[in-house]
Amino acid sequence: MRALTWQGKRDVRVETVPDPRIEDPTDVIVRITSTGVCGSDLHLYEVLGPFLDPGDILGHEPMGIVEEVGPEVTALAPGDRVVVPFNVSCGHCYMCDRGLQSQCETTQVRERGTGASLFGYTKLYGQVPGGQAELLRVPFGNTLPIKVPHGPADDRFVYLSDVLPTAWQAVEYAAIPPGGSVTVLGLGPIGAMAARIARHRGAGLVVGVDLVPERLSRAAADGVKCLDLRRHGKDLGDAIRDLTDGRGTDAVIDAVGMEAHGAPVAKAAHGMVGLLPDALGERLMETMGVDRLAALRAAIDVVRRGGTISVSGVYGGAADPLPMLTMFDKQLQIRMGQANVRRWVDDILPLLTDEDPLGVDGFATHRLPLEEGPQVYKTFQQKQDGMIKTLLIP
Numbered sequence: 001m002r003a004l005t006w007q008g009k010r011d012v013r014v015e016t017v018p019d020p021r022i023e024d025p026t027d028v029i030v031r032i033t034s035t036g037v038c039g040s041d042l043h044l045y046e047v048l049g050p051f052l053d054p055g056d057i058l059g060h061e062p063m064g065i066v067e068e069v070g071p072e073v074t075a076l077a078p079g080d081r082v083v084v085p086f087n088v089s090c091g092h093c094y095m096c097d098r099g100l101q102s103q104c105e106t107t108q109v110r111e112r113g114t115g116a117s118l119f120g121y122t123k124l125y126g127q128v129p130g131g132q133a134e135l136l137r138v139p140f141g142n143t144l145p146i147k148v149p150h151g152p153a154d155d156r157f158v159y160l161s162d163v164l165p166t167a168w169q170a171v172e173y174a175a176i177p178p179g180g181s182v183t184v185l186g187l188g189p190i191g192a193m194a195a196r197i198a199r200h201r202g203a204g205l206v207v208g209v210d211l212v213p214e215r216l217s218r219a220a221a222d223g224v225k226c227l228d229l230r231r232h233g234k235d236l237g238d239a240i241r242d243l244t245d246g247r248g249t250d251a252v253i254d255a256v257g258m259e260a261h262g263a264p265v266a267k268a269a270h271g272m273v274g275l276l277p278d279a280l281g282e283r284l285m286e287t288m289g290v291d292r293l294a295a296l297r298a299a300i301d302v303v304r305r306g307g308t309i310s311v312s313g314v315y316g317g318a319a320d321p322l323p324m325l326t327m328f329d330k331q332l333q334i335r336m337g338q339a340n341v342r343r344w345v346d347d348i349l350p351l352l353t354d355e356d357p358l359g360v361d362g363f364a365t366h367r368l369p370l371e372e373g374p375q376v377y378k379t380f381q382q383k384q385d386g387m388i389k390t391l392l393i394p
């Protein structure tokens with residue numbers, strides 16, 4: 001089959017690789033029909049190289065048609081249409097029972113001390129072959145894949161794999177009071193969808209911050225009060241306090257993560273780690289790694305006293321300097337983590353209707369053949385061509 005593989009920093013290629021096979025009796029093989037490219041993939045493209053091997057298959061936002069099922073799969077049959085959550089979760093362990101599928105105890109990567117395995121996401125998360133490919137082996141076929149109806153285009157359902165549950169959890173963890181206010185830092189796919197969900201669920205004021213013009217204008221069209229970081233780099237906190245009686249917003253969602261614009265020292269450190277031999281780079285990241293913290297620091301500044309910060313952006317540092325004095329003094333609550341995809345599906349599915357209240361049908365800015373994957377990664381990273389969300393079609 002054809003699959004998009006990681007080869008090195010800013011080097012991904014579509015190659016011919018062996019087809020996946022049923023390995024366990026509850027496996028299913030899915031023929032992928034649409035597969036998203038995520039901001040998380042950009043971390044693999046840029047800074048997480050020490051945790052990948054050339055040839056690793058990327059991608060964790062796929063959907064498609066079941067092609068083959070293992071002998072113990074009863075919940076699905078060939079021909080069924082499914083979306084695959086990005087967490088590999090078993091559905092019946094202590095953590096899955098509590099809706100913490102990103103911590104699944106059956107797939108935790110214990111030798112690395114990390115949570116549930118993820119499709120297409122480094123040795124830290126099990127080095128599981130990903131879904132930017134023609135075919136994907138999906139374990140736990142009776143509980144993991146989300147069965148969806150035939151009929152509407154893939155766009156209607158594909159974001160159940162990541163964008164929708166991640167944005168839903170971001171809003172849930174933000175604990176915005178009814179009619180209250182939230183700042184969303186970063187208006188990529190996750191931030192844009194979180195802003196829509198926050199409005200849909202009754203937030204009174206949603207402030208959005210980014211520095212890419214078309215991302216700002218798209219969110220503004222959704223009813224978000226947008227602030228351009230290029231203009232408010234220094235006075236963002238004051239600008240947001242001006243909108244909220246001097247207090248800051250009740251909640252802040254960080255939908256940026258470790259590669260934030262505006263953190264030059266950590267950016268240099270990331271560049272250096274990327275140049276080291278893998279073993280050294282990996283050790284350095286695990287012991288002394290620092291994130292680019294501009295977004296998280298902004299969150300701490302713009303949230304009101306006693307407010308909540310909900311971190312969806314991925315961080316990976318081990319020695320990040322944080323302003324503990326301010327965090328303690330402001331009595332902040334912070335929640336974070338990979339989305340527990342399966343946990344939110346039942347809440348979201350009723351919104352995926354023809355009325356389309358979250359606007360998923362028109363969410364993708366690009367729909368391109370898998371073979372164009374390498375160019376898509378480049379364009380997406382450089383934020384060119386108005387690219388916000390791309391679905392690759394194998």
Ligand SMILES: NC(=O)c1ccc[n+]([C@@H]2O[C@H](COP(=O)([O-])OP(=O)(O)OC[C@H]3O[C@@H](n4cnc5c(N)ncnc54)[C@H](O)[C@@H]3O)[C@@H](O)[C@H]2O)c1
Binds near residue numbers: 187190259261
């Ligand atoms: N927690 C989860 O389960 C989960 C799931 C999916 C994605 N993510 C993470 O969420 C983050 C966003 O993902 P995405 O797909 O929307 O990616 P993206 O890279 O398209 O979006 C990030 C946005 O942040 C903006 N930005 C950069 N620096 C900023 C700053 N200092 N202040 C405000 N905005 C800034 C960028 O211009 C960009 O539009 C990434 O870190 C990704 O890894 C987490």
Ligand SMILES: [Zn+2]
Binds near residue numbers: 038
């Ligand atoms: Zn994703």
Ligand SMILES: [Zn+2]
Binds near residue numbers: 097
């Ligand atoms: Zn589990």
